[in-house]
Amino acid sequence: MDGIGPYLLRRGIQTILTIFLIIILNFFIINFAPGDPVRVIAGEFAFSNPEYVENLRKRWGLDKPITERLIIYLTNLMKGDMGFSFRYMQKVSQIIGERILATLLLTFTSLILSFILGVSLGVYSARRHGKTIDISLSFIMLLLYSMPVFWLGILLMLFFSVHLKLFPIAGMFSSRVSYTGFMLVLDVLWHMFLPVLTLTLANLPIYYKITKASVLEQSNEDYVRTFKAYGLRRDKVFKKYILRNAILPPVTIFGLQLGFVLSGAALVEIIYGWPGMGRLLLDAAFYRDYPLLMGLYLVTAVSVALANFLTDITYMFLDPRVKLT
Amino acid sequence: MRTFGNRILSKVKSPALVQFWRIYSRDKLGMLGLLILSGITLLSLLAPYLPLKDPFAIVYRRFLPPSFEHPLGTDHLGRDVFSRVIWGSRTSLVIGFIAAGISALIGTTLGSIAGYYGGLIDDILTRIIDIFLMIPAFFLILFIIAVYGSNIIYVMIVIGLLTWPSNARIMRAQVLSIREREFVQAAILMGVSNIKVLIKHIIPNAIHPVIANSILQAAGAIIIEAGISYLGLGDPNAVSWGRIIYEGQSYITSYWWISFFPGVAIAITVLSLYLVGETLSKIFNPKSMALGG
Numbered sequence: 001m002d003g004i005g006p007y008l009l010r011r012g013i014q015t016i017l018t019i020f021l022i023i024i025l026n027f028f029i030i031n032f033a034p035g036d037p038v039r040v041i042a043g044e045f046a047f048s049n050p051e052y053v054e055n056l057r058k059r060w061g062l063d064k065p066i067t068e069r070l071i072i073y074l075t076n077l078m079k080g081d082m083g084f085s086f087r088y089m090q091k092v093s094q095i096i097g098e099r100i101l102a103t104l105l106l107t108f109t110s111l112i113l114s115f116i117l118g119v120s121l122g123v124y125s126a127r128r129h130g131k132t133i134d135i136s137l138s139f140i141m142l143l144l145y146s147m148p149v150f151w152l153g154i155l156l157m158l159f160f161s162v163h164l165k166l167f168p169i170a171g172m173f174s175s176r177v178s179y180t181g182f183m184l185v186l187d188v189l190w191h192m193f194l195p196v197l198t199l200t201l202a203n204l205p206i207y208y209k210i211t212k213a214s215v216l217e218q219s220n221e222d223y224v225r226t227f228k229a230y231g232l233r234r235d236k237v238f239k240k241y242i243l244r245n246a247i248l249p250p251v252t253i254f255g256l257q258l259g260f261v262l263s264g265a266a267l268v269e270i271i272y273g274w275p276g277m278g279r280l281l282l283d284a285a286f287y288r289d290y291p292l293l294m295g296l297y298l299v300t301a302v303s304v305a306l307a308n309f310l311t312d313i314t315y316m317f318l319d320p321r322v323k324l325t
Numbered sequence: 326m327r328t329f330g331n332r333i334l335s336k337v338k339s340p341a342l343v344q345f346w347r348i349y350s351r352d353k354l355g356m357l358g359l360l361i362l363s364g365i366t367l368l369s370l371l372a373p374y375l376p377l378k379d380p381f382a383i384v385y386r387r388f389l390p391p392s393f394e395h396p397l398g399t400d401h402l403g404r405d406v407f408s409r410v411i412w413g414s415r416t417s418l419v420i421g422f423i424a425a426g427i428s429a430l431i432g433t434t435l436g437s438i439a440g441y442y443g444g445l446i447d448d449i450l451t452r453i454i455d456i457f458l459m460i461p462a463f464f465l466i467l468f469i470i471a472v473y474g475s476n477i478i479y480v481m482i483v484i485g486l487l488t489w490p491s492n493a494r495i496m497r498a499q500v501l502s503i504r505e506r507e508f509v510q511a512a513i514l515m516g517v518s519n520i521k522v523l524i525k526h527i528i529p530n531a532i533h534p535v536i537a538n539s540i541l542q543a544a545g546a547i548i549i550e551a552g553i554s555y556l557g558l559g560d561p562n563a564v565s566w567g568r569i570i571y572e573g574q575s576y577i578t579s580y581w582w583i584s585f586f587p588g589v590a591i592a593i594t595v596l597s598l599y600l601v602g603e604t605l606s607k608i609f610n611p612k613s614m615a616l617g618g
Contacts, residue, residue, distance in 0.1 A: 151588035285471030
């Protein structure tokens with residue numbers, strides 16, 4: 001395996017280059033936007049008090065030429081400073097930092113659940129290919145795949161929270177009581193049930209479909225027929241050989257989805273009032289809070305780039321056939 | 326549907342199309358998808374001529390439940406939900422197909438250039454494709470719409486601009502293999518210009534998987550638009566399914582029908598596109614060779 005070092009280096013450089021391009025893109029989208037952020041901050045004073053507007057412009061550095069602002073932006077980013085939110089009057093990095101864990105809690109839980117469930121159901125279906133249970137499962141997955149995730153979320157909330165009153169409608173904690181310790185954990189689990197269910201159901205069909213197709217494809221390979229001809233037990237061939245090869249495609253999907261742990265749950269978070277990054281994004285979009293918008297987009301884009309890099313490395317160890325190109 | 330298709334094809338004298346239809350019409354799920362999709366398309370095309378109530382008219386009583394007069398009830402302003410859902414199909418279908426069209430156009434062009442010319446051009450284009458694949462599309466679209474204002478044209482263009490890389494990848498792989506075939510090599514040796522070889526000989530023989538992928542992408546675009554409209558960031562001047570859900574969600578606990586039915590419409594449309602797209606990609610898959618390449 002002499003290619004690992006250079007391979008890692010090349011992929012690393014590529015990742016950094018991607019992140020750099022995303023930052024530049026980010027900066028220009030905002031800067032060519034119509035509308036004047038200073039007028040938004042100034043509110044009603046914008047028309048009555050031009051001096052105040054000029055002061056604001058100076059204070060936020062918006063009077064400098066675009067190239068200078070780009071350089072300031074880049075140097076600040078290097079220091080970990082993503083700017084200051086007009087609306088929250090707080091550092092962007094601080095606001096995002098407060099929300100990021102709530103989002104990760106939702107997305108990681110549902111990502112792992114949908115991987116395990118989707119792969120198991122896919123394997124189950126493939127081993128009963130063509131039977132009623134396989135056809136019904138495929139049909140359900142097709143339906144889940146076709147539904148928009150936010151609509152599924154609304155339906156689940158309507159049924160479980162409004163109709164059956166089993167789960168809370170919104171939020172992450174119960175508002176009237178302040179639990180500690182184990183009760184707090186239970187409280188959060190109770191609140192995250194529906195959002196996690198929605199996300200899991202939405203992601204399930206991809207894993208199901210890929211796993212099923214991949215198990216079926218492997219089962220038709222020559223090596224499987226040879227093993228069977230040699231009299232190896234079906235179960236043993238399945239566990240030792242088919243599954244090992246068939247698991248690679250769903251792992252790839254898992255890696256791809258890992259990149260979307262920050263952005264993938266936005267709609268579901270908004271429906272369930274989850275205090276994560278989704279709501280923040282929507283508010284930032286509505287109030288044109290540019291530094292916050294840029295920060296959010298940057299953080300998500302960087303997470304995608306990093307996840308891709310990690311997936312490539314993992315894959316290299318999982319599948320010895322991967323060519324280091 | 327099958328005989329109807331056969332009748333049309335008997336007038337068009339194209340053996341390739343006839344053969345394609347023979348294979349496609351054997352697939353039951355594919356036919357179901359095509360049937361639903363044709364139905365929806367027909368409804369959306371004919372919407373102005375159908376005896377529908379005015380989707381914008383605020384003339385009925387508010388929150389009427391589904392009845393014979395209003396099959397899907399009325400909304401918070403007293404508009405007929407049924408006619409809004411039918412009119413909404415126009416917005417959703419247009420967004421789906423135009424976004425997918427833009428994506429197919431860019432993907433095909435760049436993918437075939439990368440595959441045909443190879444070398445440095447290929448390297449650069451492949452890197453660009455890799456970078457585009459890393460952009461979280463939904464976030465960026467939200468971002469752009471928030472900054473530049475909401476307009477149905479922006480939504481379509483941005484979705485198209487962000488989703489072309491998968492088409493480019495497919496096209497590149499196709500062109501790489503077709504470039505080596507004898508008829509292409511012969512054309513090159515005969516001195517036919519590069520652009521002519523690409524447009525006349527390679528692209529027509531390579532584009533089929535891109536068509537299948539584009540239909541799946543149309544479904545994706547419809548879902549993205551619905552999500553944006555659901556957040557209230559859609560074009561306020563267009564009736565779209567996502568927008569109807571957005572408007573109805575504040576009343577959903579008592580008047581569920583407003584948000585429920587547009588969601589059903591999205592699911593059915595996406596399902597039909599998915600069934601057609603999957604059937605096409607099964608047929609056009611270079612591995613299966615169902616159409617002889």
